[in-house]
Amino acid sequence: MKLDTASERVDVYVKHPPKTKFCCPECKQELACYDHTQERTWRHLDTMQFKTYLHASIPRVQCPEHGVKQVDVPWAEGSSRFTLLFERFAIDVLRSTQTVSGAQVILSTSWDQTWNILCRAVDRGQARKQARPIRRIGIDEKSFAKGQSYFTLLYDLDRSAVEAISEGCDTSAADACFSELSQDQINSVEAIAMDMSAAFVKSACANIPLAEEKIVHDRFHVMKLATEAVDKVRREEHRDLKKEDDTRLTGTKYLWLKSQENLTDKQMSRLDEVFTHQLRTGKAWAYKEMLRDLWHHDTAAEATNYFSQWYRSVIHTKLEPMKKVARTIKERLVNVVSYCTLGITNAVAEGINSKIQAIKRRVGGYRNKDNFKKAIFFYCGGLDLYPQ
Ligand SMILES: [Zn+2]
Structure with missing residues (x-):
């Protein structure tokens, strides 16, 4: 072992005792050492803050069946330049930093090295994965x-x-x-x-x-359609109002897009204020909020009933974007209210x-x-x- 305090690194040299036998990586047959590869280096977990490297010449065996083969080493996988412990640590770091560049700073590795550890981990995981039932x-x-x-x-x-x-x-x-x-x-x-x-x-x-x-x-996709319809109504109405220098809808866009419980008190009172003017936008918004209750029913039959009432009231309005949403949902209603039984x-x-x-x-x-x-x-x- 060599400790170099100036360059802050520790080098560990791995050797095997003479006459050690090794297994053929293909058939696991025990064989005498044939020769060694050139020295290879693996990055290991740091010793204190010092980067630590393992060095070894890997033994090769001559298998009667598989020819001359390099044996598997217990501390690393195949062609990886890192020891297993280092890779394991790197995976933890990648997971918690959620970014390659963040992990690379902690690991003192290059972007490519860090990325390769991530790729190897995914390949490993996918190779091991079993086809389990997926309900x-x-x-x-x-x-x-x-x-x-x-x-x-x-x-x-x-x-x-x-x-x-x-x-x-x-x-x-x-x-x-x-x-x-x-x-x-x-x-x-x-x-x-x-x-x-x-x-x-x-x-x-x-x-x-x-x-x-x-x-x-x-349901989030369905509600998104309804929210987009409210926005469409607002834009059209705002355009019409502005022609007459009416600015009642100016700056209200996000008030209508949020759901009620996410509005601040200030936003809520602003909403109430706009409401009293009996604008189309307010009406569309109210229908959108009503639609949310569709998912609060215990059975598909009750939800279907609720929808039918909602549909009837929407379809008799002049809120074209909202009517379009109502028709779309009606067409796929069975697979919307199926939420009540399947719950996903x-x-x-x-x-x-x-x-x-x-x-x-x-x-x-x-x-x-x-x-x-x-x-x-x-x-x-x-x-x-x-x-x-
Ligand atoms: Zn063999």
Whole structure:
């Protein structure tokens, strides 16, 4: 062992006693040492604050069956330049810093080295992964690089894990995700959360037996449509009012987009003030808030009943954007009220979503789509990432 205080490093040289026997890495047959490779170096856990390196010439054996082979060393995997303990520590650091550049500072490794540890961990986890039953799934789209491209993600809602990722957000992208599941897994699916996009419905029906009975249109997506409709009504009305120098809706955009309980007292009184003017926007907002109660019913029959009343009152208004939403929901109503029996939303994957948001914010560090996918699997894949 060599301790160099000036360059703050510790070098450990590993040698084996003479006449030690080694196993052929292929067939595990014990053989005498044939020769040694050139010296190789592995980064190990720091000794105090000193970077520590392991050095060894790896023995080779000559197997009658497999020829001359380099033996496996107990402290590192294959071609890795790091010891197992170091990789394990690096995985923990990557997990807690949630960023490669952050981890690299703590580990004193290069970006590429840190990234390679992450990739190896994902490969390891995916190789070990077993096809377990997957009862409740979610399928959703995510944008990458400021909406320039999209990914389709398939979640295991019970394990809060991303099971599959494919590029795009059309039927074939969803098909690609389903194709990652085994036939047994496909048959084990009992409920599928998704938005109301025709592409995902089509794919689910083509891939999952009896999908029509299992689909639940995610309530957050449905409410998003209603919220967007309110915003549309507001924009149109605001435009009309401004023509007559009426500024009652100026600066109110975000008041209408939030749900009631998230408004501050000040915002709430502002909302009340606008309300008293009997504007179309206020009316649309009230219908949106009413719609939220659709998910507070115990049975699908009660929810259907509630919706029918809501639908009747909305459809007789002049709020075109809201009427459009009402018609869209009506068309898919069975798979909206199925929430009452199947009880799933993609929000079960809320933990995953916030992690993906964090990954996206740091996306500059991920350079491209493949890296983004790797990072999602590392942070949200529910994989066993550690070496051995
Ligand atoms: Zn052999």
